[in-house]
Amino acid sequence: MFTGIIEEKGCVKKAGKELFVSARKVLDGLEIGGSIAVNGCCLTATSVKKDGFFAQTSPETRALTNLGSLKTGNLVNLERPLKLTDYLSGHIVLGHIDGLAELLEIKGWLFSFSLPLSLKRYFVKKGSIAIDGVSLTICELSESRFSVSIIPHSLKETTFETMKPGHKANIEADYLAKIVEKILLSREIGIENILKREGFSVQLNS
Numbered sequence: 001m002f003t004g005i006i007e008e009k010g011c012v013k014k015a016g017k018e019l020f021v022s023a024r025k026v027l028d029g030l031e032i033g034g035s036i037a038v039n040g041c042c043l044t045a046t047s048v049k050k051d052g053f054f055a056q057t058s059p060e061t062r063a064l065t066n067l068g069s070l071k072t073g074n075l076v077n078l079e080r081p082l083k084l085t086d087y088l089s090g091h092i093v094l095g096h097i098d099g100l101a102e103l104l105e106i107k108g109w110l111f112s113f114s115l116p117l118s119l120k121r122y123f124v125k126k127g128s129i130a131i132d133g134v135s136l137t138i139c140e141l142s143e144s145r146f147s148v149s150i151i152p153h154s155l156k157e158t159t160f161e162t163m164k165p166g167h168k169a170n171i172e173a174d175y176l177a178k179i180v181e182k183i184l185l186s187r188e189i190g191i192e193n194i195l196k197r198e199g200f201s202v203q204l205n206s
Contacts, residue, residue, distance in 0.1 A: 002037045004090035004135025006077045006158045015070045022052040026078045037079040040133025040170045041065050042095025065097045065170050075159045077133040090135025091128040092175050103167040104145060112147040122173035130172040134158050
């Protein structure tokens, strides 16, 4: 579990099935088998060196996240797992990427992205969203796009500093929104089954 508060930017020294990312701060306490978030994607450290760490990526991870398009020299956002004694400064982030969103334009502090239709139901104005592992707040929302405001500090400390329109960002929707959706769907299905059992023919709108 993570918080979306990036600890440092790492540099990709080896890309593909096996990643090697140079880093310093996140190496403290990182052990073989430990979790590490790379651009918001939870990976397992397979080897830890003095100047970085190795992690393997599955075919699914490379296909569904922007880790598959990483090249040598690219910068990535890094975060170690949350400790139970840590402050929850961002929001609950699991490191399970839901999809990709394309950066459409940058206007001052405002970064606008395409809105993935499959995730649209989880997007709420002023709600939380993780973009390339960064915990952010949705400040503008329309039928086809959403925007977040990146303050200068966040710009400097994350890969948003080098992002350009066309960048495909990893998106993780708010985990709490998913839980609420599951509870509501379970209740709806339960009510429908009860009515059918009693001989009613119903169709509930979702």
